[in-house]
Amino acid sequence: SGQSDSMDVQTGPQIEDDRTGFSIETLRRAIADNLYYIQGKFPEIATQYDYYMALAYTVRDRILHRWINTVKTYREQDVKVVCYLSAEYLPGPHLGNNLVNLGIYPQVEQAVRASGLDLNALLAEEEEPGLGNGGLGRLAACYMDSLATLEIPAIGYGIRYEYGIFDQEIRDGWQVEITDKWLRLGNPWEIPRPENAVDVKFGGYTESYTDDQGHYRVRWVPHQVVKGVPYDTPISGYRVNTTNTLRLWKAEAPESFDFQAFNLGDYYGAVDTKITSENLTKVLYPNDEPIQGKQLRLEQQYFFVSCSLQNLLKIHLLREDPLETFADKFAIQLNDTHPAIGIAELMRLLVDEYLINWEIAWDITQEAFAFTNHTLLPEALETWSLELFGRLLPRHLEIIYEINQRFLDQVRLKYLGNTDKLAQLSLLDERRGKRIRMAHLACVGSHAINGVAALHTELLKTGVLRDFYELWPEKFSNKTNGVTPRRWMVLINPRLTQLISRNIGESWIKQLDDLRQLAPLANDPSFCHEWRQVKRAVKQDLADYIQTTQGLTINPDSIYDVQAKRFHEYKRQHLNVLHIVTLYNRIKHNPEIEMTPRTFIFGGKAAPGYRMAKLIIKLITAVGDAVNQDPDVCDRIKIVFMPDFNVTNSQRIYPAADLSEQISTAGKEASGTGNMKFSMNGALTIGTLDGANIEIREAVGAENFYLFGLTAQEVADLKASSYNPRAYYDSNAALREALDLISSGYFSHGDGSLFQPLVEGLLHHDPYLVLADYQSYIDCQDSVGQAFQDQETWTRTAILNVARIGKFSSDRAIREYCQDIWHVDPVHIKLEEYVQAKA
Numbered sequence: 039s040g041q042s043d044s045m046d047v048q049t050g051p052q053i054e055d056d057r058t059g060f061s062i063e064t065l066r067r068a069i070a071d072n073l074y075y076i077q078g079k080f081p082e083i084a085t086q087y088d089y090y091m092a093l094a095y096t097v098r099d100r101i102l103h104r105w106i107n108t109v110k111t112y113r114e115q116d117v118k119v120v121c122y123l124s125a126e127y128l129p130g131p132h133l134g135n136n137l138v139n140l141g142i143y144p145q146v147e148q149a150v151r152a153s154g155l156d157l158n159a160l161l162a163e164e165e166e167p168g169l170g171n172g173g174l175g176r177l178a179a180c181y182m183d184s185l186a187t188l189e190i191p192a193i194g195y196g197i198r199y200e201y202g203i204f205d206q207e208i209r210d211g212w213q214v215e216i217t218d219k220w221l222r223l224g225n226p227w228e229i230p231r232p233e234n235a236v237d238v239k240f241g242g243y244t245e246s247y248t249d250d251q252g253h254y255r256v257r258w259v260p261h262q263v264v265k266g267v268p269y270d271t272p273i274s275g276y277r278v279n280t281t282n283t284l285r286l287w288k289a290e291a292p293e294s295f296d297f298q299a300f301n302l303g304d305y306y307g308a309v310d311t312k313i314t315s316e317n318l319t320k321v322l323y324p325n326d327e328p329i330q331g332k333q334l335r336l337e338q339q340y341f342f343v344s345c346s347l348q349n350l351l352k353i354h355l356l357r358e359d360p361l362e363t364f365a366d367k368f369a370i371q372l373n374d375t376h377p378a379i380g381i382a383e384l385m386r387l388l389v390d391e392y393l394i395n396w397e398i399a400w401d402i403t404q405e406a407f408a409f410t411n412h413t414l415l416p417e418a419l420e421t422w423s424l425e426l427f428g429r430l431l432p433r434h435l436e437i438i439y440e441i442n443q444r445f446l447d448q449v450r451l452k453y454l455g456n457t458d459k460l461a462q463l464s465l466l467d468e469r470r471g472k473r474i475r476m477a478h479l480a481c482v483g484s485h486a487i488n489g490v491a492a493l494h495t496e497l498l499k500t501g502v503l504r505d506f507y508e509l510w511p512e513k514f515s516n517k518t519n520g521v522t523p524r525r526w527m528v529l530i531n532p533r534l535t536q537l538i539s540r541n542i543g544e545s546w547i548k549q550l551d552d553l554r555q556l557a558p559l560a561n562d563p564s565f566c567h568e569w570r571q572v573k574r575a576v577k578q579d580l581a582d583y584i585q586t587t588q589g590l591t592i593n594p595d596s597i598y599d600v601q602a603k604r605f606h607e608y609k610r611q612h613l614n615v616l617h618i619v620t621l622y623n624r625i626k627h628n629p630e631i632e633m634t635p636r637t638f639i640f641g642g643k644a645a646p647g648y649r650m651a652k653l654i655i656k657l658i659t660a661v662g663d664a665v666n667q668d669p670d671v672c673d674r675i676k677i678v679f680m681p682d683f684n685v686t687n688s689q690r691i692y693p694a695a696d697l698s699e700q701i702s703t704a705g706k707e708a709s710g711t712g713n714m715k716f717s718m719n720g721a722l723t724i725g726t727l728d729g730a731n732i733e734i735r736e737a738v739g740a741e742n743f744y745l746f747g748l749t750a751q752e753v754a755d756l757k758a759s760s761y762n763p764r765a766y767y768d769s770n771a772a773l774r775e776a777l778d779l780i781s782s783g784y785f786s787h788g789d790g791s792l793f794q795p796l797v798e799g800l801l802h803h804d805p806y807l808v809l810a811d812y813q814s815y816i817d818c819q820d821s822v823g824q825a826f827q828d829q830e831t832w833t834r835t836a837i838l839n840v841a842r843i844g845k846f847s848s849d850r851a852i853r854e855y856c857q858d859i860w861h862v863d864p865v866h867i868k869l870e871e872y873v874q875a876k877a
């Protein structure tokens with residue numbers, strides 16, 4: 039599995055010691071050595087996990103001198119660095135990815151076998167860092183991979199949550215949340231750097247004073263100080279020496295505070311401070327749209343942003359650069375508004391701590407920051423009450439007032455007498471009980487603003503950010519998302535990777551557009567035959583996994599129809615269910631009916647407090663219980679709910695899919711990235727004209743994409759003209775029958791009330807137009823079922839999808855950010871110096 043070629047990373051002169059060598063024998067010896075000296079075990083008592091750790095340290099050693107060289111080069115060459123600020127990262131398991139990137143997968147596989155072990159079993163031991171909710175966190179991880187691969191100097195800053203996104207179990211068909219103790223067995227990939235800890239202030243008050251030169255200054259006297267300790271994880275690039283850093287901050291109590299308490303004899307008080315401090319980075323908020331008003335969430339945001347910016351200023355001053363050149367040396371990207379407080383924090387650091395004058399500080403700040411928006415849902419835009427904000431960050435509130443005043447002065451000049459404009463643009467929302475609008479802060483304090491797909495960016499310009507677009511059209515650009523083909527093809531689909539590489543070589547792994555060379559092969563019967571064999575084998579793997587883990591038998595020749603993503607009403611998993619129930623009814627009416635067998639596969643978590651999302655999960659499992667056991671239908675329909683959808687589990691799913699469900703209400707999904715992962719692995723898409731679906735369809739060709747549903751414009755028009763979902767129910771017998779069956783208690787042991795909130799919601803409100811799109815979806819699904827009968831044509835279509843998916847590499851996206859927003863260049867990392875130093 040992985041790449042079959044030999045190592046081609048630049049190693050410099052051959053060094054074949056136990057910490058750097060790539061030969062099978064050296065690797066085998068290093069694993070044995072690490073088992074003994076790191077894990078403190080001998081083979082007779084070592085567990086698989088011990089061996090995983092021994093192997094992980096073996097791989098880490100090989101990354102380390104690349105990493106050290108990278109840091110050294112960045113320092114010495116005074117290069118411009120990308121600083122990606124994100125409250126979430128979902129990197130997935132590191133080991134397999136590092137083997138692919140280092141190009142040592144085959145050697146390690148053999149070394150592990152020579153030790154009497156199985157590499158896949160060891161890979162399965164890794165606990166993934168679930169430090170994110172979904173698309174936004176995973177995008178940050180794909181971007182870190184591409185930055186390293188493109189040899190761009192970059193640091194990812196974030197939070198080292200002790201508990202990541204909860205593990206999901208299904209009990210009695212319902213989602214149950216289990217705490218994610220991902221660090222319990224240790225983490226071989228991180229290195230703590232306590233010597234680089236910084237202090238972060240909270241609460242208290244501000245006071246003004248006049249300095250020696252007679253300048254008016256402000257001092258912030260905090261109520262509490264928390265220490266941020268960085269933990270660094272190496273992010274390797276594919277077949278390059280560049281190894282960037284993911285720096286995650288953990289909150290601890292500062293020693294000085296303990297001392298104060300001890301001096302006063304308050305031992306318990308000191309311990310208490312330690313506990314409350316450490317609570318700060320204890321747990322990830324499991325909502326993929328913000329829960330408004332939680333103080334701890336704002337504390338988390340400010341904590342990691344302050345740590346990161348203090349760290350950047352320290353690096354800058356260490357390089358002996360003047361502060362005025364800060365924005366020439368760092369490009370800071372805000373991954374949504376979660377780190378937007380950074381704009382006020384950089385102003386505070388420059389003005390209060392480094393005593394720079396406001397105008398210069400503001401120029402530096404605006405030049406340094408750029409902002410990516412990830413949502414169109416107005417209810418998901420982050421705001422903080424003035425009261426809470428001022429209590430926690432009194433100095434930042436003053437700074438935001440000052441920013442706002444200067445900004446509104448500018449607005450006033452442009453829109454003389456237009457008070458509506460002022461109210462609409464203000465950083466303060468005066469209507470809803472005085473709240474700070476973080477998206478407005480992000481827009482005002484950044485030189486660039488982008489959406490994550492073409493439609494999304496257009497809708498930002500005409501919707502939630504229209505006033506800013508009118509003011510500063512030049513700040514706006516689109517950066518359509520992408521995903522890394524190293525993880526999402528090479529690592530997770532070795533069979534497909536080998537088939538492709540055998541035919542067109544390996545250049546596509548770094549130049550995904552080279553997949554175009556596959557297009558002519560779509561007409562080559564023997565290639566198509568091999569393609570089908572690969573798909574069939576991968577589908578069998580998933581069938582085996584489902585058999586072992588759930589005791590459920592599925593048919594690998596059926597259509598694997600997959601919807602895997604967070605549960606949200608706008609993503610419309612319930613529309614998918616309505617299709618299933620419709621097929622079920624057809625079979626019940628006509629048991630002999632011809633129907634292409636389908637396996638419906640679902641995966642995804644619901645926010646713990648999102649009742650409707652959890653009810654939709656229950657509906658899926660309930661319909662599954664009825665369908666899977668029904669002898670009349672189970673040869674044609676099967677329903678699988680794969681519990682605990684995370685990066686690890688997703689890696690089994692994407693390669694096996696035939697059909698990718700991308701069925702959000704048009705205008706609601708900013709981009710989607712799962713859509714790209716499915717397509718890269720040869721699934722066809724059934725989807726709406728939403729997010730990146732539109733661009734995927736353009737790329738692969740309309741004839742190779744199953745389109746249905748209303749457009750974003752039609753959605754808006756229909757909602758404006760008082761949408762009446764009930765009319766669709768009244769006039770559509772199949773829809774009526776499906777909804778009635780769900781209401782009747784048929785899937786809930788006769789309990790007609792269980793799914794009432796869902797059905798009633800659809801009949802009377804249906805904010806996401808499920809009923810309006812129902813018939814179009816059913817018709818489209820019918821043509822999918824027909825098309826699958828012709829395996830030759832289906833395969834050809836799948837190959838063309840892969841051949842034309844190149845645009846959706848995160849390498850393309852990162853190149854665009856580098857050129858249009860960050861203005862950074864690649865820096866090649868050489869290893870010679872290290873070898874010389876070592877010799």
Ligand code: BZD
Pocket residue numbers: 171172173174175177325326327328412413490519707708709710711729
């Ligand atoms: O970001 C998602 C969007 O919904 C997707 O359409 C898009 O593809 C990805 C990447 O751009 N947004 C999120 O995943 N958002 C969150 O996870 C989130 C987390 C905390 C608070 C708010 C949103």
